[in-house]
Amino acid sequence: MDNQNDRDNAVALDIFKQAGALLKGHFKLTSGLHSDTYMEKCMVLQYPDLTDKLCAMLAARFAADNVQVVIGPAVGAIIIAHDVARHLGARSIFCERENGRMVLRRGFTIAPGERVLAVEDVVTTGGSVQEVIDLVNEGPGQLVGMGYFVDRSGGKASFATRTEYLIKQDVPTWQPEACPLCQAGIPMTSRGSRHI
Numbered sequence: 001m002d003n004q005n006d007r008d009n010a011v012a013l014d015i016f017k018q019a020g021a022l023l024k025g026h027f028k029l030t031s032g033l034h035s036d037t038y039m040e041k042c043m044v045l046q047y048p049d050l051t052d053k054l055c056a057m058l059a060a061r062f063a064a065d066n067v068q069v070v071i072g073p074a075v076g077a078i079i080i081a082h083d084v085a086r087h088l089g090a091r092s093i094f095c096e097r098e099n100g101r102m103v104l105r106r107g108f109t110i111a112p113g114e115r116v117l118a119v120e121d122v123v124t125t126g127g128s129v130q131e132v133i134d135l136v137n138e139g140p141g142q143l144v145g146m147g148y149f150v151d152r153s154g155g156k157a158s159f160a161t162r163t164e165y166l167i168k169q170d171v172p173t174w175q176p177e178a179c180p181l182c183q184a185g186i187p188m189t190s191r192g193s194r195h196i
Helices: 003-018 041-045 048-061 078-088 127-138
Strands: 022-028 034-039 069-073 091-098 101-104 115-123 142-151 163-168
Touching (some): 003 041, 003 048, 003 163, 041 142, 048 142, 048 163, 069 078, 078 091, 078 115, 101 127, 115 127, 127 142
Parallel strands (some): 069 091, 115 142, 142 163
Antiparallel strands (some): 022 034, 091 101
């Protein structure tokens, strides 16, 4: 990472800590994996000023890309897409899961040639992000890239598009059957109940 990215990483991590969003315990992630660390982005999203700082940093990465539409998956990235779009002077839309796949509903469309930025909150395996990318690539728009707050994939999530993130968080994750916390009999932590 260059110096600006290093500074953004430090500022963004501090924002997550200020909001009480960096949690320790025994968590089941959306991916199904288990971890001893969890980034609860909703703890940040409750503070518009902190959310705006993160979204401004993310938008700055794509400021020269003539983004016309910012899309995020419901529910987690709706606020992020809206605020990043505001900073970029773009439209904001979101996609939803229907019959097992991401689709545009509620009258949202992407016009032929529109330049689209996809955003997400936290990426662990990248499955949801890839679904959003596929949705955009299957349509008439032009995908500019993917931006998200936290990359906790450990380098495993890779996308065939430009990718920008604010925080790289290298924390262990385990398949449930190999989880040392489960093997030690440690119960799952309710998100938001234990902070560092």
